[in-house]
Amino acid sequence: MRRITRGHHPHPVRAEPVEAPFFLAPARKQGRPFDKLRVNGSPLRRVVLAATLAAMLMPVAATAQQAAQPPAAAAEDTATLDQRAADLIPLLNGGGDVPAAFAPEFLAQVSEPQLRATLAQVTQMLGRAEKVATLSPIAAHAADATVAYEKGTLTLKFAVQPEAPHRFIGLRLTGTQTGEQSIDEVAAAIRALPGKTGFILTRLDTPDAPPIAAIEPDRPLAIGSAFKLVILAELVREIAGGKRHWDDPITLDGGDLPGGFYADKAKGTIATLRDLATKMISVSDNSATDILLHTLGRDKVEAMLPVVGIKDQSGMRPFLSTLDMFKLKGVDGGKLGDQWLTLDDKGRRKLLAEKVAPAPIAAIPAGLFQDNKPNRLGIEWYASPADLARVMDWLRRHTETGPAAEARRILGLNPGIPADTAAHWAYVGYKGGSEPGVLDMTLLLHAKSGGWYALSGTWNNPDAALAEGRLIGLISRAAMLAAER
Structure with missing residues (x-):
């Protein structure tokens, strides 16, 4: 089975995101001094939804030895923490001397380019770092800090060596907040982004209620991997009807697959529908997506489009697999796509039957998407923010009870927003999508007070790569503001 190793969020030659936003949480390994980070629970990729962050952070926690330090030493350590926190500002802004600031053991786990790429995602979202707003020691040589940026704040944890020159041995970005004070301000900021945008925040369980806020909510836009919600909906329909079951085995037939968990698996490998759906939604795995699409059938997935609320279905017909899309954009310089x-x-x-399907996977060039330039955005999956809100509402209503409720759990595995924001909701379900020039974030939100909401934002620009972190921050801010309503 051949593999496209260049896989990205829905596309083969970028390392896969964001899937989600880039709020970081450690994936711990016993006995290791550093933790490999994941992006919202998915393996490191080029942060988008999702692009991907690559960073290694050490969890910072007080030890008994640190806690027992005498007051004089504690005062000295606090001064050191103050100084090292201030030293972060030029580093956060892309300057500074990384080898001088970070211990060799840190840089052995994450390279300077990886570190700078991670920090650049924050400045893309929030502008320049201005000052350390708060500092709270959590151990003799570790602290929590809040950094004020032009357009919001970043919270982080850091740890330094006990001995001079007190290089950083740990750095963890724990959350961001943009500065918008209302949903209307968020909507205005999204509207101001270059290219085309769409946005909706709407209450789902109040019949005929107008959107709380919206920008061109009915305009179809390219949505990247958010199309996978329609495949999930067809799977839910079949499971709820008893035709299929989550533990049904699917045997790989050895056919070509795009990059993902199953791309290297041998013919005869067995995966359950639960396995495939989990990977398709939580980490946007392209191989799992294409297996599910072929298992369920393109015709049945297309038949779900009007059922789940896609009003203009022409942007999803024929319903492409991820491999179809890669071939259209990449084979023979994109001539098939043209x-x-x-x-x-x-x-x-x-064309799909006679030229795309027979095209060898090796004909997709290794450099496809590597320049981060938009490529034939007309070859995509198209839906409006209002369409995506209706899809999430269909999934909400059809996953309340019974076997189909498992799909709601799967939708909630990767919340797509930082943990401190998600904690303001009783439930967060998420799917996003991206390619160069395309970014979508769509959330299903259940308020602690009981109401259900959909939040969806999409940004397309056929002429330039997106400052993806900006939309990620705005949608996350909208989720926080909506929770506080």
Whole structure:
């Protein structure tokens, strides 16, 4: 089975995000001094939704030895922490001397380019770091800090060596907040982004209620891997009807798959529907997605489009697999894709059968998407923010009880927003999508007071790569503000 190793969020040649935003949490390994970070629970990728962050952070916690230090030493350590926190500001802004600031054991786990790429995602979202706003020691040589940026704040933890020059041995970014004070301010900031944007925040369990806030809510836009929600909906329909069960085994047939967990698995490997759905949604695994699509059938997934509320279905017909899309954009310099864009539905289906399906996976160039430039955004999955809100509402209503409730659990594995924001909700379900020039974040939110909401934001720009962190921050801020309503 051949693998596209260049896999990205839905696409093969970028390392896969964001999937989600880049609020970081450690994936602990016993006995290791550093923890490999994951992006919202998924393996490190080029943060988008999702692009991917690559960083190694040491969890910082007080030890008995540190706690027993005498007051004089504690005062000295506090001064050291104050100084080292201040030293972070130029580093956060892309300057400073990384080898001088970070201990060799830290840099052995994360390279300077990886570290700088991670920090650049924050400045992309919040502007320049201005000052350390708060500092709270949590151990003799570790502290919590809040950094004020032009457009918000960053919270972090850090730890330094006990001995001079007190290089950093741990750094963990724990959350961000943009500065918008209302949903209307968030909407205005999204509207101001270059290119085309769409946004909706709406109450789902109040019949005929108008959106709380919206920007072009009915305009279809490219949504990247958010299309996988429709595949999940068809799976839910079949499971709720008793036709399929979560533990049904699917045997890999050895056919070509895009990058993902199953791309390297041998013919005859067995995966359950639960395994496939979990990977498709929580880490946006492309191989799992294509296996599920082929198992369920393109025709049945397309038949779900009007059922789940996609009003203009032309942007999802024919319903492409991720591998179909990679071939259209990459094979023969994109000539298949150029032909696709000139055809009607019937012609596109013929092209898929006669030219796209037979095209070898090796014909997809290794450099596809590596330049981070938008590539034929007309070849995508299209839906409006209001469409995606209706899809989430359909999933909400059809996963309340019975076997289908497992899908709601799966939707909640990767909340797509930072943990401190998600904690303001009783439940957060999420799916996003991205490729160069495309970013979508769609959330299903259950308020602690009982109400259900959908929040969806999409940004397209066919002319330039996106400052993805900006939309990620704005959607996260909208989720926080909506929880406080």
